[in-house]
């Protein structure tokens with residue numbers, strides 16, 4: 208199975224379970240959902256499913272290669 212196929216399936220499964228952004232908690236729809244590497248690949252994050260979380264498009268763009276703790280702290284302070 209190609210990466211793309213199982214990632215799409217994984218995203219669907221996560222959407223059924225809890226369709227919210229893992230960072231800002233915004234409700235996601237099929238058009239706003241993205242799959243984010245929680246620990247960015249640039250920081251050694253893996254391609255495995257435990258490292259792939261749902262994120263809204265905005266968070267995915269803003270987070271980029273930031274570590275997840277740092278990005279969540281930024282959102283908590285309202286700086287994201």
Ligand SMILES: [Zn+2]
Nearest residue numbers: 228231263266
């Ligand atoms: Zn978000």
